Amino acid sequence: MLILTCPYCGLAADETELSPGGEAHLKRFGPGSSDDEFTGYLFHRGNPRSVHFERWRHANGCGKWFLAARCTVTLEVFGTYPAQTTEPPAAILDAIRAKRPDWEGRA
Amino acid sequence: MSDAMTALATVTLLPPQGMVTLRADLGDAAVRAAIEAATGHAVPDTRSITGTGEAGLGWMSPDELMVFTGREAAPALAGSLAEALAGQHHLALDVSDARAVFLVEGPGVREVIAKLCPVDMAPGAFGPGELRRTRLAQIAAAFWMESETRLRLVCFRSVARYAEDVLTNAARPGTAVGLF
Numbered sequence: 001m002l003i004l005t006c007p008y009c010g011l012a013a014d015e016t017e018l019s020p021g022g023e024a025h026l027k028r029f030g031p032g033s034s035d036d037e038f039t040g041y042l043f044h045r046g047n048p049r050s051v052h053f054e055r056w057r058h059a060n061g062c063g064k065w066f067l068a069a070r071c072t073v074t075l076e077v078f079g080t081y082p083a084q085t086t087e088p089p090a091a092i093l094d095a096i097r098a099k100r101p102d103w104e105g106r107a
Numbered sequence: 108m109s110d111a112m113t114a115l116a117t118v119t120l121l122p123p124q125g126m127v128t129l130r131a132d133l134g135d136a137a138v139r140a141a142i143e144a145a146t147g148h149a150v151p152d153t154r155s156i157t158g159t160g161e162a163g164l165g166w167m168s169p170d171e172l173m174v175f176t177g178r179e180a181a182p183a184l185a186g187s188l189a190e191a192l193a194g195q196h197h198l199a200l201d202v203s204d205a206r207a208v209f210l211v212e213g214p215g216v217r218e219v220i221a222k223l224c225p226v227d228m229a230p231g232a233f234g235p236g237e238l239r240r241t242r243l244a245q246i247a248a249a250f251w252m253e254s255e256t257r258l259r260l261v262c263f264r265s266v267a268r269y270a271e272d273v274l275t276n277a278a279r280p281g282t283a284v285g286l287f
């Protein structure tokens with residue numbers, strides 16, 4: 001069972017209160033982009049066996065989208081942060097590096 | 108806490124309650140002043156309720172409040188909120204008919220909710236003054252405690268029968284877990 005703290009409510013929300021939104025920090029490619037870029041944006045997703053960044057929505061709570069960094073192997077959560085960001089904040093990266101010194105950064 | 112013959116709590120569907128959904132920038136001082144002037148209640152802090160479930164303000168999200176008022180007064184209050192917030196980005200809408208409100212009353216209210224919601228209902232973890240939006244079995248709901256033995260719960264009217272059934276079932280006599 002996954003428990004994520006909603007950065008808007010400050011609540012430790014149980015997984016059953018949340019809905020998943022897939023990989024975080026995707027760059028959108030729209031009109032004018034190449035077929036390869038658009039294909040990548042639509043279909044290609046990271047599936048790392050370690051640190052991962054995801055979108056979650058506090059669906060049965062405040063309704064807000066937020067982002068989470070967690071380990072896909074152990075379910076350890078490194079932190080959650082508001083969705084209005086294009087890159088993981090420094091504090092989240094520090095928390096990850098403290099616990100996963102070998103982590104090579106986002107692919 | 109309760110014997111084998113008594114329900115943990117009684118579950119009562121309350122008469123229609125006036126509710127106005129209000130969305131606006133709650134961090135804006137002018138917005139807060141307009142809301143407080145129009146409703147007579149202080150803008151609640153995160154996850155809390157000011158006033159009561161009959162006349163008050165409940166925190167729904169960082170930019171959303173639920174305004175409780177009389178059922179007959181709700182359309183006019185939505186209008187006066189819209190007037191007070193004219194020029195500000197906002198939404199004020201009478202949603203009374205979309206909601207149902209239940210009163211759950213008895214010594215086992217904490218246990219009834221704990222059976223159905225992923226919420227720590229231990230005294231100290233949750234108590235009067237706090238409003239919680241969550242999941243009640245398979246539906247969305249919001250609730251708050253009016254006292255240690257009285258709790259008010261709001262859900263969509265379309266699933267009110269389901270809410271009543273699961274609450275009543277969780278409160279069945281002889282089903283006390285004895286957690287709290």
Ligand SMILES: [Zn+2]
Nearest residue numbers: 006009058062
């Ligand atoms: Zn939330």
